[in-house]
Amino acid sequence: MTTAAVTMVWNDAWFLRRWLDYFxxxxxxxxxxxxxxxxxxxxxxxxxxVNVSILPREQITxxxxxxRWAFLSHVTSGLTRFYDTVLCLDVDELLIPTTAEKSxxxxxxxxxKGKIWAVPGFELFRTEDDGAELTETDPIAPHCRxxxxxxxxxxxxxAGRDVRFxxxxxxxxxxxxxxxxxxxxxxxxxVNRSEHLRRRTLRRQLADDAYSAANVTVRDMRPSGRLVxxxxxxxxxxxxx
Numbered sequence: 001m002t003t004a005a006v007t008m009v010w011n012d013a014w015f016l017r018r019w020l021d022y023f024x025x026x027x028x029x030x031x032x033x034x035x036x037x038x039x040x041x042x043x044x045x046x047x048x049x050v051n052v053s054i055l056p057r058e059q060i061t062x063x064x065x066x067x068r069w070a071f072l073s074h075v076t077s078g079l080t081r082f083y084d085t086v087l088c089l090d091v092d093e094l095l096i097p098t099t100a101e102k103s104x105x106x107x108x109x110x111x112x113k114g115k116i117w118a119v120p121g122f123e124l125f126r127t128e129d130d131g132a133e134l135t136e137t138d139p140i141a142p143h144c145r146x147x148x149x150x151x152x153x154x155x156x157x158x159a160g161r162d163v164r165f166x167x168x169x170x171x172x173x174x175x176x177x178x179x180x181x182x183x184x185x186x187x188x189x190x191v192n193r194s195e196h197l198r199r200r201t202l203r204r205q206l207a208d209d210a211y212s213a214a215n216v217t218v219r220d221m222r223p224s225g226r227l228v229x230x231x232x233x234x235x236x237x238x239x240x241x
Contacts, residue, residue, distance in 0.1 A: 001084040001085065001108060002031070002084050002085075003084065004027070004031045005031065005087040006034075006076055006086060007033075007089055008071075008072060008091075009037065009091045010038055011040065012091045012092070013040075013043060014195050015092045016034070016043060016091050018188070019092075019094070020034075026105050030049065030051070032050045033053075033075070033079070038054070038055070039054035039057075060206045060207075060209065060210050061214065062213075062216065069168065073164050073165045076159050076165075077161075080159055084160060085108055085111060085158055086159045090169070093155075093157075093187055093188070094188065096183065098183060098184050111158070113160050114161050116158065116172065116175075117158040117159075117160075117178050118154060119155065119157055119158065120179075121150045121151075121152070121153030121186075122149055122150060122184055123147065123189075124140070125147070125148070126193075140188070150187065153170075153187045156170075157169065
């Protein structure tokens with residue numbers, strides 16, 4: 001069974017390096033698709049041997065999350081014409097087997113074709129925070145043995161046919177997905193505190209600018225879903241060290 005993995009990235013070299021390293025070992029770099037939103041040189045340098053496309057980056061509007069996930073829905077759906085399964089994940093998300101007996105590739109190879117799967121999600125945390133940050137080459141597992149189940153990050157991220165993701169990729173528009181417990185989604189945003197704070201600051205400013213330009217508030221936008229989940233997520237902070 002052939003599998004591709006898709007992500008869209010901006011200003012996230014720390015996570016992209018790990019995302020590429022992990023999925024290239026299990027799927028092959030030739031089967032990874034990175035959409036560089038803005039084409040930063042550091043991002044492009046990491047993508048040697050990967051299918052990388054540069055997307056133009058203009059003003060971020062309150063429609064951004066809708067547009068982003070509509071785009072990723074089309075890309076993922078298109079790739080299912082050539083792959084048995086396509087993983088569509090944010091750059092700070094990894095899929096791991098829940099048992100040591102099978103690899104990621106083996107789990108995916110045994111999936112029935114033509115289905116869409118949701119995977120239980122977990123927020124990963126540093127087990128002991130001594131003030132030192134994980135470097136770009138430090139292994140994550142020995143330092144992050146604490147995980148918290150997250151319904152919000154239990155995402156419909158494995159597609160075997162056409163798919164329409166809801167904003168954020170947290171669900172589907174057309175149907176409930178099948179639940180796959182042979183894999184777990186690890187959300188890595190809290191494994192490096194300084195990187196988390198840096199990303200949160202950048203995204204908060206983007207969200208604030210988009211809301212100001214549209215002259216709306218989160219309460220105004222909640223019924224539409226436009227950028228609401230993205231902005232609301234920024235209000236949650238990581239635990240104090």
